[in-house]
Amino acid sequence: MLGVEAGDLxxxxxxxxxxxxxxxxxxxxxxIVSICLRAGWSLGKVKQxxxxxxxxxxxYLGRVACGLDVxxxxxxxxxxxxxxxxxxxxxxxxxxQSILLCPSQLPAKVKxxxxxxxxxxxxxxxxxxxxxxxxxxxxxxxxFTSVPSEIxxxxxxxx
Numbered sequence: 001m002l003g004v005e006a007g008d009l010x011x012x013x014x015x016x017x018x019x020x021x022x023x024x025x026x027x028x029x030x031x032i033v034s035i036c037l038r039a040g041w042s043l044g045k046v047k048q049x050x051x052x053x054x055x056x057x058x059x060y061l062g063r064v065a066c067g068l069d070v071x072x073x074x075x076x077x078x079x080x081x082x083x084x085x086x087x088x089x090x091x092x093x094x095x096x097q098s099i100l101l102c103p104s105q106l107p108a109k110v111k112x113x114x115x116x117x118x119x120x121x122x123x124x125x126x127x128x129x130x131x132x133x134x135x136x137x138x139x140x141x142x143x144f145t146s147v148p149s150e151i152x153x154x155x156x157x158x159x
Contacts, residue, residue, distance in 0.1 A: 015039050022064045030061035077157040079116060080123035084154045092118070092151055099142045122147065122155035 034057035
């Protein structure tokens with residue numbers, strides 16, 4: 001229906017598209033070294049000897065790849081995260097345990113990724129309620145139907 005044939009898109013399409021977007025989507029693009037390394041591309045022997053990975057370039061690349069406008073103050077905000085006391089963080093962990101499949105089998109780093117993704121979902125909760133049909137698969141999922149409002153309100157960004 002969309003005019004896309006099987007084989008038109010591959011596993012490299014997203015990587016190439018993202019690399020093109022961050023390299024050409026702004027007048028202040030991230031360092032090419034950061035782009036190549038994040039995409040998993042070799043720099044070649046000469047460049048690899050003189051150009052190195054640096055966290056700042058990689059972090060900047062991540063912000064640009066998220067689609068944040070480099071010319072706006074919002075470019076500098078933190079990703080959504082939970083702000084609160086130990087009790088709130090325990091509630092977040094308990095809720096995530098209740099909705100994840102086989103949480104005891106997940107590595108700690110994967111759980112941390114889920115926590116950040118969940119914070120982003122909670123942060124955008126009101127936007128989703130305003131823009132998605134209530135019976136859509138997203139809005140009818142347990143993340144939206146049973147998450148306590150206290151947890152939703154604790155998801156914030158910081159300047």
